[in-house]
Amino acid sequence: MSSRHRPFSPDPSQVALKPDISGNTINGLGETAPRRPRIVYWAQDPDTIAHGGMQRWFYEVDPNNPHLARAREERAKQLASPICDVSGEPVDRTPEQWNTAFAEFAEGGQFDMWGVARMDPSWVYEGQEVLQDYIIMLGFGHDYDQIATAPEATAGAEVVRQYGRAAAAAKSVSGWLRGQGWDAEPLTGPMTSKVMMIPPAIASGFGELGKHGSLINAEFGASFRLSAVLTNAPFLPTPPRAFQVESFCVNCRICENACPPEAISPLKQIVRGVEKWYVDFDRCLPFFNQTHGCAICISVCPWSRPGIGLNLAEKLARRTTRHDESGSHELT
């Protein structure tokens, strides 16, 4: 079934801000050689990117909407709050002990998921530098009832609310590490402007990339946000997890059909030397901007519906086991 928001006509005042360069070109769509990513959107200083005018325009859409205004005010408070300095001798723990101590800290409920990856320079935006060896990823589940109202402002406000939680938690984790003598740097979305968030999240077990360009896991589907903390404290990297999202997306067309500007491609594409699901930036952005961050693709994804993801993952795992036990064609 196709989207009730089609056909979509972008607001002319937004169209007037469209730069000459395509966001897909900045992202490296069709480039066969690997290279580091370039910041295409959500720059801390919009004047430093081609789509900066459109980024500013995003905040001009219904700015006094009470849901959005309240969530933005709360997030701004979190962003402005200070973090303590590094103090004392660095606490000495083995990597396993760091993970155990952090798992205890996580019980405080400031975040819903966590994982750790060893930093990979290919995740760092061009012109930026990361000196720390580890990235701690934090995840924050949306309230599904709110995100299901997409593309209304209530869904956009829920996204901002989770980014507020994400900022508070990344700062709190940084403070926890600094209080134990280890420097730590919070990276809070969406304007992280230093490191791509999805690749380290995949590496540390947050899930797999879905056709809609967002991560998917069994617990939260695609309905969550991320923040991160960079540190040299020697954590034990947590392994990637696969839920068979890949094969599921090949046969599912729900987000493709639901996306008003038809930005979601049925086929994988080459981006900076890697074949992957890719959302057309130039098609998505005007609708995204005009609807406070859209989120339709996240909300309609079957994995995101409460109670569905875990069952789906179990069913797909059982199917694979049956297939494996029945023998593979390669062996005959």
Ligand code: SF4
């Ligand atoms: S809606 Fe379907 S195709 Fe799109 S990401 Fe979710 S599972 Fe994959």
Ligand code: SF4
């Ligand atoms: S966020 Fe972008 S890709 Fe997703 S449904 Fe909206 S317009 Fe389409």
